[in-house]
Structures are given as structure tokens and as C-alpha cells.
Amino acid sequence: MECRYNEVTTTHAQPPAVFSPDTLTSNAAKYLTSKKLDNSSNALSKIDGAFVGTSPRPSKTALMVTPGRFSPASSLFICGMEESKKQTHCLVCPITGSRLPEIRLQDIIFTKVDTRAEEYKCLGTGVTSAVFEGQVVINNCGLKSVAVKLFKQPFDNLEGISAEAGLLKMLEQTGITPKLFGILQRTSEGNQPGIVQELIQSSITLHQLIVGTPFITKQKWYNIAYQLAFGLKSINEQGVLINDLKSDNILVNISTDDCRLTFIDMGHASYMHGKRFPMTTEQASICRHLAPEIANGEETSESSEVFALGVIFKDIPLEELSFISHKCLSKIPLLRPSVYDILNFVEEIM
Ligand SMILES: Nc1ncnc2c1ncn2[C@@H]1O[C@H](COP(=O)(O)OP(=O)(O)OP(=O)(O)O)[C@@H](O)[C@H]1O
Structure with missing residues (x-):
């Protein structure tokens, strides 16, 4: 939902x-x-x-x-x-x-x-x-x-x-x-x-890839995890917070060997500052990619982006990601790793 x-x-x-x-x-x-x-x-x-x-x-x-x-x-x-x-x-x-x-x-x-x-x-x-x-x-x-x-x-x-x-x-x-x-x-x-x-050719959303067909190799999932961390790092380094990072907003070109990713939909993004997204408790419970502090009315931050990345990592069928995804999903923003830590982690397990 x-x-x-x-x-x-x-x-x-x-x-x-x-x-x-x-x-x-x-x-x-x-x-x-x-x-x-x-x-x-x-x-x-x-x-x-x-x-x-x-x-x-x-x-x-x-x-x-x-x-x-x-x-x-x-x-x-x-x-x-x-x-x-x-x-x-x-x-x-x-x-x-x-x-x-x-x-x-x-x-x-x-x-x-x-x-x-x-x-x-x-x-x-x-x-x-x-x-x-x-x-x-x-x-x-x-x-x-x-x-x-x-x-x-x-x-x-x-x-x-x-x-x-x-x-x-x-x-x-x-x-x-x-x-x-x-x-x-x-x-x-x-x-x-x-x-x-x-136009991102031959693409499906990452959500479609996670929930359905086609089957892709473990190596391709590693590539996807790496590109997710690298992409988020690159975007945040430009001063942009996506504020709506989720597998629906990532396109995967399945015809390329490395399963090339594209981050689409900057409709909620902000530049050089966070954003608040007031919502009801019911809405918050549906938006699983939103960090708890955002649901509580705080501004988005690099840390809430990391939380969203953690949600995607949790859905990716790679057991090795469960450790880092668990850390990303910490309720306390300060306990979450930085996107640089995540990138290093993914590089090590690849
Ligand atoms: N550049 C693109 N190339 C190919 N397909 C695209 C491209 N941009 C968007 N799409 C397709 O259109 C769909 C909707 O795009 P997008 O997420 O930007 O719309 P949206 O209305 O902002 O979505 P939402 O607000 O619900 O997140 C995507 O899931 C994707 O399938």
C-alpha cells in the first residue's frame, strides 16, 4: 500500500x-x-x-x-x-x-x-x-x-x-x-x-523486480545494492534529499549486465534543507519507507534517507544485507549509519 x-x-x-x-x-x-x-x-x-x-x-x-x-x-x-x-x-x-x-x-x-x-x-x-x-x-x-x-x-x-x-x-x-x-x-x-x-529503456521498477519476475543472479542483486547506496550518496552530496526513496521510484534496466539503476521522481525532493510531511497515524502506518521521526512531524534529513534505504535493503533477497538494513532501520536517527558507511559495507560483501 x-x-x-x-x-x-x-x-x-x-x-x-x-x-x-x-x-x-x-x-x-x-x-x-x-x-x-x-x-x-x-x-x-x-x-x-x-x-x-x-x-x-x-x-x-x-x-x-x-x-x-x-x-x-x-x-x-x-x-x-x-x-x-x-x-x-x-x-x-x-x-x-x-x-x-x-x-x-x-x-x-x-x-x-x-x-x-x-x-x-x-x-x-x-x-x-x-x-x-x-x-x-x-x-x-x-x-x-x-x-x-x-x-x-x-x-x-x-x-x-x-x-x-x-x-x-x-x-x-x-x-x-x-x-x-x-x-x-x-x-x-x-x-x-x-x-x-x-526515457529509461527496458526498465521495470525495483519494486516489480523484488516482488516478481524475472529472476536475477545474486551478483546482480549486489550490483543493485551498491548502486542504491552510491546513488543516494551522489544525490545527497548535491544537497538534495529525495524524501520519497522507495523501490517504486527506482527503475532497473534489466537488459544491462549490471542491472543499471535510475532514481526517478524528485517530486518530494528538497534542496539544502529538510521537509515536514504532516500525516495522520493511519497514513504513517502505511508509509513504511518514512522514518518514524518524519511521521512524528520532524524534518527529513540524510538520516531519514538512510532509513528509507534500509527498507529497500530489507526487501532485497540478500541475507548479507540484513545486518546493515537493521542498523538503517534504527528508530533513533543518530544510531543509523551514514550513507558512506553503507557504501563501504556493501563494497565489502560484494
Ligand atoms: N524516465 C522514465 N523512463 C521510463 N519510465 C518512467 C520514467 N519516469 C517514470 N516512469 C514510469 O512512470 C511511473 C510513474 O512515474 P513517477 O514515479 O515519476 O510518477 P508519480 O506520479 O510522481 O508517482 P508517485 O507520486 O505515486 O510516487 C514509474 O513508476 C515508471 O514506471
């Missing part, structure tokens, strides 16, 4: 308390019936039923776009041009201050599930979004394969989206997060806001 908690530092409206586990991609694609996702005419009018799954995740939630609804805060614009020009606005990340390229809807070719049917390939869905596969033309570099994360209400505020995109851009240097291509440009018709990022 997964729960949604309210962030103090964002403007998200009260979300439903409890959601189902990850929706299967095939399900999502099946339910996705786009009435009009016309790349050539620059009009994304409606995507129906992208958010599906087992109860109680809302099924068949419509992603309706009302013209003019998507009005970003003016402070986010650092340059404004006429709507009709190629690039209408540049955005700046409210956290990092970096410029975020805007990508025009008509420059994206969404992958169809079937050449005849108007169904588009959904890579996965989360509480806040549905992620679609596509290709985009980038500055005369030809076509790049992308994953387009389209946000649903009430998570479609541009400030939060720009923050997530800015952090992804900053984390590019770690090589462990998807490359950011840009933010989906607002059109005068209004369209679903989104983040255009690198």
Missing part, C-alpha cells in the same frame, strides 16, 4: 489518503483512450482514464484540460515573448534558479500502442501523474526518446513542476537520474503540464 502525505512546503490540495500499489503499465495503456492528442496541430485536448488501477486508486480519472486553466505564477517567467512565437517563455526553477527549457507539444511524437487506435503508450502511473513514451526533436540533434510525465490535478501547479524539473537538471551530473529535456510548454489552448525527461 502507498499513502500520500501533505507537504508543508507545497500548495498541493488535500489528496486522498490511501492509494493502491503501482498500476501495471499494460493496464494503464489499455485504459488510456485519448480522444485528441494531436501532435501536428499543437492541441492536447483530452486524455481519458490514464489513472487506473485496483481500488482504492481512482480509476478512470479524466485528465481534462480547460483552456486557460494552466496559468503559471508570473514570478516563474524570466522572459516573455509573444504566444505565437516558437518559444513563448523560459522558466526558472524556484529551488535551483536554473533555466528550464520549454518543449513545444507539437515537437513531441507520443508513441502509439496501436498504429490505428488512438491509444498512447503509458509507461506507468503514479499518484500525481501518468508517464507516456514519446520522441522529441531537440535543437537539431534529431529525435530523442523521452518519457513525458503529465501531471493531473491537483498536482499540476507549475511551481512544483518547475522545482522537480530543476532538481532533475541539477542531478544530471550524478548520472543516476533521468536527463531533463524540459517542461512541456503551455499553449494558448491550455494543456496538461508535464516534464519531458530521458
Whole structure:
């Protein structure tokens, strides 16, 4: 089970308390019936039923776009041009201050599930979004394969989206997060806001790998454990706390020998400070990746990240990890190891 908690530092409206586990991609694609996702005419009018799954995740939630609804805060614009020009606005990340390229809807070719049917390939869905596969033309570099994360209400505020995109851009240097291509440009018709990022090919979530098939060798699990510790270290060293580290938010490329990992979803991340996530006791009991002190209203920290890593390590089928995972899961933050200790430990058992 997964729960949604309210962030103090964002403007998200009260979300439903409890959601189902990850929706299967095939399900999502099946339910996705786009009435009009016309790349050539620059009009994304409606995507129906992208958010599906087992109860109680809302099924068949419509992603309706009302013209003019998507009005970003003016402070986010650092340059404004006429709507009709190629690039209408540049955005700046409210956290990092970096410029975020805007990508025009008509420059994206969404992958169809079937050449005849108007169904588009959904890579996965989360509480806040549905992620679609596509290709985009980038500055005369030809076509790049992308994953387009389209946000649903009430998570479609541009400030939060720009923050997530800015952090992804900053984390590019770690090589462990998807490359950011840009933010989906607002059109005068209004369209679903989104983040255009690198497509992680041949991937499944770490959660899917842990609970199901395919079988992978022990050596590959060691590689995964190492990359988890190394990835968390690299991200934290950039001053970023993920604040939502869990196996659903890690993609594994199972076609590579080392089972290459990618940390996705920086939607709850913070930069140079922790965050508080007020929640009810019931919500806290469902969010097993959240350290007890966070459930008690304290700010996230590197130590709460270590707790989350400990939860993943506990689920990985390697007995050798139980010692370190037990330490990571200490109720007292000061008793948890640092991410450096964890990395050393994993290196030793490999
Ligand atoms: N870059 C990517 N390449 C391939 N697939 C992706 C990519 N990003 C996301 N996905 C797929 O889309 C799913 C949902 O993405 P993501 O976790 O970012 O959404 P979310 O709405 O923020 O989720 P939640 O808030 O529930 O954690 C992922 O589990 C994954 O299957």
C-alpha cells in the first residue's frame, strides 16, 4: 500500500489518503483512450482514464484540460515573448534558479500502442501523474526518446513542476537520474503540464523486480545494492534529499549486465534543507519507507534517507544485507549509519 502525505512546503490540495500499489503499465495503456492528442496541430485536448488501477486508486480519472486553466505564477517567467512565437517563455526553477527549457507539444511524437487506435503508450502511473513514451526533436540533434510525465490535478501547479524539473537538471551530473529535456510548454489552448525527461529503456521498477519476475543472479542483486547506496550518496552530496526513496521510484534496466539503476521522481525532493510531511497515524502506518521521526512531524534529513534505504535493503533477497538494513532501520536517527558507511559495507560483501 502507498499513502500520500501533505507537504508543508507545497500548495498541493488535500489528496486522498490511501492509494493502491503501482498500476501495471499494460493496464494503464489499455485504459488510456485519448480522444485528441494531436501532435501536428499543437492541441492536447483530452486524455481519458490514464489513472487506473485496483481500488482504492481512482480509476478512470479524466485528465481534462480547460483552456486557460494552466496559468503559471508570473514570478516563474524570466522572459516573455509573444504566444505565437516558437518559444513563448523560459522558466526558472524556484529551488535551483536554473533555466528550464520549454518543449513545444507539437515537437513531441507520443508513441502509439496501436498504429490505428488512438491509444498512447503509458509507461506507468503514479499518484500525481501518468508517464507516456514519446520522441522529441531537440535543437537539431534529431529525435530523442523521452518519457513525458503529465501531471493531473491537483498536482499540476507549475511551481512544483518547475522545482522537480530543476532538481532533475541539477542531478544530471550524478548520472543516476533521468536527463531533463524540459517542461512541456503551455499553449494558448491550455494543456496538461508535464516534464519531458530521458526515457529509461527496458526498465521495470525495483519494486516489480523484488516482488516478481524475472529472476536475477545474486551478483546482480549486489550490483543493485551498491548502486542504491552510491546513488543516494551522489544525490545527497548535491544537497538534495529525495524524501520519497522507495523501490517504486527506482527503475532497473534489466537488459544491462549490471542491472543499471535510475532514481526517478524528485517530486518530494528538497534542496539544502529538510521537509515536514504532516500525516495522520493511519497514513504513517502505511508509509513504511518514512522514518518514524518524519511521521512524528520532524524534518527529513540524510538520516531519514538512510532509513528509507534500509527498507529497500530489507526487501532485497540478500541475507548479507540484513545486518546493515537493521542498523538503517534504527528508530533513533543518530544510531543509523551514514550513507558512506553503507557504501563501504556493501563494497565489502560484494
Ligand atoms: N524516465 C522514465 N523512463 C521510463 N519510465 C518512467 C520514467 N519516469 C517514470 N516512469 C514510469 O512512470 C511511473 C510513474 O512515474 P513517477 O514515479 O515519476 O510518477 P508519480 O506520479 O510522481 O508517482 P508517485 O507520486 O505515486 O510516487 C514509474 O513508476 C515508471 O514506471
